[in-house]
Amino acid sequence: MDALAQAVVAGADRTELAHLPTPGHYTAAHLRAEDVDSFAGVADKDVRKSIHLGDVPMPELAPNEVLVAVMASGINYNTVWSAMFEPVPTFSFLRHFGRQDRWAARHDQPFHVIGSDASGVVVRAGSGVRRWQVGDQVVVSPVYVDEEDPATHADGMLGNGMLAWGFETNYGALAHYAVARASQLLPKPAHLTWEEAASNPLCAGTAYRMLVSDRGARMTQGDVVLIWGAAGGLGAYAVQLVRNGGGIAVGVVSSERKAEYARRLGCHVVINREEIGLTGSEAPADPSVVGKRLGKRIRAATGEDPHIVFEHVGRATFGVSVFVVRRGGAVVTCGSSTGYRHEFDNRYLWxxxxxxxxxxxxxxxxxxxxxxxxxLGHLAPALTETYPLTDTAEAARLVQSNTHLGKVGVLSLAPAPGLGVTDPVRRELVARPA
Known part of the structure; x- marks a missing residue:
């Protein structure tokens, strides 16, 4: 660990952090361009073989960027996709981005530092950064926007320059340091540990937009919401948002262990996918057969068909989702972990x-x-397990194999779990995770 990182861990003040030198290299979990074809013809694309831990060069900081000493990060499914080099190798994203200008060109490297969730301490701020300074404790949003694109000012997600940080950009979160734009930062919640704070941005933000935002399904009180993968990272936040928003959460999970976790989160109804004849990652031959079984279970428990289906599984479930949602209802989708090409009976849609x-x-x-x-304590971190940075590949494998609950965290510079709480009084006041 370099002197600057040591000072951050020791709790040095702003002045000391500002005067310590920035290291020329730093430790990061990264992919290598030379490995892109290594999974050709391999059935089990084990991410433990493609995620490497080692030194990468420190990039120059752009005027609108900050360098964050990362205390903790988290694993998301985009890290799994990256490490499998699917659906396309992320090095193609870096090459495309790198053509934009000289600052973007820094991202086009034969290595890719991955990771889209982070909490940490600002240790350098570019000359154009106004709101943040060295020593600030922050969390990093995974959304990397072009502030000069007019569409960005209507909605950051609509700009053509919007990228997923640590997936479509380099210098992501699974490292001792990360480079982020100032427009990605928010203050770290003072009552949360480093790893709890790092577990929220991608999944909690995505679930909020899908369900609550006026750009999503606009969930309201009394809505029955079907949540696929209710015990995973996205699902764990979706369940809480539905419950707290006065909705009725119906979760679908793959095991009794996951069912118990979903109930603790607040699921009103939990259904094991095997009970409705949905197994594996392939789509059912006839989604309506599975949809009828699922609809019957939901109506028996709630008296109604779902108003909203929270969809991110993709090919294996999408046809069922379109079938089972009520007349006039909405299927809101943010991903396709089982495949991007969906088949559904369009009659049920139109x-x-x-x-x-x-x-x-x-x-x-x-x-x-x-x-x-x-x-406010109305939403709790979904963190259930934490790994050291040295075991990033193992943590990613856990998510790849879908044997995890909620969110899997990674300690970067934080020497142990449970650190980083600066408001213990508030921590006692707000609800803790299940």
């Missing part, structure tokens, strides 16, 4: 006036709304 809403990430205003809910 003749029953259903809607499909595409949703991606969350803008900074939505992130701030999630931040407020965390501060």
């Amino acid at each position: 003749m029953r006036l259903k809607r499909v809403i595409g949703s991606h990430g969350s803008n900074l205003h939505e992130q701030a709304a999630v931040h407020r809910l965390l501060d």
Whole structure:
């Protein structure tokens, strides 16, 4: 660990941090361009073989950027996609981005530092940064926007320059340091540990936009919401948002262990996918057969068909989602972990006036709304396990194999779990995670 990182861990003040030298290299979990074809013809694309830990060169800081000493990070499914080099190698994203200007060119490297969630301490700020200074404790939003694009000012997710940080950009969060734009930052919640704070931005923000935001499904009180993967990272926040918003959460999970976790989070109804004949990652031959079984279970428990389906599983579930949502209801989707090519019977969509809403990430205003809910204790971190940075590949494998609950955290510079709380009084006042 370099002198600057040591000072951050020791709690040095702003003045000391500002005067210590920035290291020329730093430790990071990263991918290598030379490995892109290593999974050709391999059935199990084990991410433990493609995620490497080692030194990478420190980039020059752009005027609108900050260098964050990362205390903790988290694993998201985009890290798994990156490490599998699917659906396309992320090095193609870096090459495309690198053509934009000289600052973007820094990202086009034979290595890719991955990771889209972070909490940490600002240790350098570019000359154009006004709101943040060395020593600030922050969390980093995964949404990387072009502030000069007019569409960005209507909604950060609509700008053509919007990228997923640590997935479509380099110098992400699974490292001792990360480079982020100032427009990605929010203050770290003072009552949360480093790893708890790092676990929220991507999944909680995405779930909020999908369900609560006026750009998503606009959930309201009494809505029955079907949540696929209710015990995973996205699902764990979706369950809480539905419950706290006066809705009725119906979770679908793959095991009794996950069912118990979903109930603790607040799911009103929990259904094991095997009970409705949905197994594996392939789509059912006839989604309506599975949809009828699922609809019957939901109506028996709630008296109604779902108003909203929270969809991110993709190919294996999308046809069922379109079938089972009520007349005039909405399927809101943010991903496709089982495959991007979906098949569904369009008659159920058009003749029953259903809607499909595409949703991606969350803008900074939505992130701030999630931040407020965390501060109020109305939303709790979904963190269940924490790994050291040296075991990033193992943590990613856990998510790849879908054997995790909630969010899996990674300690970067933080020497142990449970550190970083600066408001213990508030921590006692707000609800703790299940």
